Amino acid sequence: MRFLHTADWHTGKTLRGRSRLDEQEQVLAEILDIARRERVDCLLVAGDLFDSYAPGPDAERLVYDFFAELVRAWIFAVVIGGNHDHPRRLGALSRLLDPLRIIVRGEWPGARGSGVVHIDKDGERAVIAALPWVAERQIVDIAQLRQTESGGSGVYGEGIGAICDGLTAEFSRETVNVFMGHMHVAGALVSGSERASHVALPYAVPAERLPASAHYIALGHLHRPQEVKAGAPCAYAGSPLQLDFGEREQVKRVVLVDAAAPAGPAHVESIPLSSGRRLRDLTLALEEMDSIAAGAGDDWLRVVVRTAAPVPGIAAELRRSLPNALDVRQEFPTQPVAERPPLSSFLEPAQLFAAYYQERHGTAPPPELLQRFGELYEEVSHSPHSA
Ligand SMILES: [Mn+2]
Known part of the structure; x- marks a missing residue:
């Protein structure tokens, strides 16, 4: 079975107040093209579909257009909620999308529910253990119910580990076994554009608690595309666009995954994405402003202007020739304070x-x-x- 793994679309996210819906539309079209060209059976979206709990109608339209095209192409999907998604909003959406084989799991259903998704396609069977973002309080509550230590460090990681064990109980030799999670795995690299309190240490899950019995582990939450050392092939797909300046050097991608039962670990391949504007730092001298502006293209810029002394109103002046200059800072030699x-x-x-x-x-x-x-x-x- 062939999967395409993506995550962290953050549809509707703006950059310093500028809309990026056109870029978001382009990159979703690019992902769709890849899914069709590579004859993907199932798309895995590992959380943060939207940037906010209440996305605007234009952001919703982009995402629903995308899923409608998937349905037309007979490509299945499994979507989990991220910390930016409204868990119950996605839950409501699942009523409509699940029958169309776009399986949405907005929130972890708790100890009594199941997060396991079964996909049958062309005689192959996949078991997908889908774990949306789990808030810390949900885990701590469980720990308290079990009368174990609560609130201490490691409780969250242990709780997630226990949930993983339960979710993967249905993995078997006859099925393709995939684990999906929206979480911060300890030791992975952050970009600075993730929500700070949700990549903090209490939320770190040790990589050894991820299921080694999976053919592939598809992660979301961190925006930097990266492989994670775990018991099975494991990766963050990363966000498909450079979402903020902390991601400015990153080449974005989707991950193509081939897995078969009972053969060993999946074959994993990165496919780079080229849509969207680059985010770039630019340092220039005052007199270079016009010549550099001519060659700046449509990149989003963070600009440092070198001047001899403070020049009032320089940001407004710069934006007349460089409308994509989002941040403008002046740098000038300071004399030692007497x-x-x-x-x-x-x-x-x-x-x-x-x-x-x-x-x-x-x-x-x-x-x-x-x-x-x-x-x-x-x-x-x-x-x-x-x-
Ligand atoms: Mn996230």
Whole structure:
């Protein structure tokens, strides 16, 4: 059976307020093309379909268009909820999508439910143990029910390990066995664009607790595409677009997985994705602004402008020639801060302002600025309301 593994679409996510729906649409079309071209039997989406609990209608339309095309292409899918997805919203969606063989598991059903998905296609049978994101409190509750130590480090990882054991009980020699999870495996590399509290240590699951009996382990949650050392072939597909500047060097991909029963570990291959704009850092001198802008293409940029001294209004000016400059920062040589003059009311307001400016920017204020300050101060202190 042939699978295509992807994760962390974060559909609807913006970057510094800029919409990326067009890029998200392009990359979903690219994934669909690969799935059709490679004659994939089943797509695995390992969580974070959407960026928020309440995605906008345009984000929803992209995702539902994608699944409608999968149905037309007779490609099955298993989708699990991530920490960014509303678990019950996906649960509601599963009522509609499950009969179309797009199997959605929005939330872990608890100790009594089952997260196992069975796929039968062309005489082959797959057992897919699907584990959506599990919040820490759900695990700690279970630990308390079992009257074991709770709240301490390792409780979460142990809890997830116990759930894995239960989920994989149906793995057999006659079936293709796949484990899917949205989780942070200890030792894997984060990108800085994941939700910070959900990649923190209490959430780390030891790789040795992942099921070694699987043909393949498909992970989501971390945005950097990476293989994970575990008892079976195991990987984070990574996000399909560079979602934030922490991911700017990453080549995005999907993972093509061939597995057969009872033959050993799956054959795994990376297919790079080329859709979407690159995220890039750019450092330039003030006078280079125009020449560099001409060759910047449509990359999203984080720009550092080197100047001799602070230049007010430079970000707005830069964005006129580089509209994709999302962050603009100035860098200028700072003079060592001299002994700070005692800031007291005995100083004239203009001196106070000059001292503040010197401390803030590492250089004395330009004379024109001081003059404007003086005029403004005069104006304010002689206004009728100041009396
Ligand atoms: Mn996530």
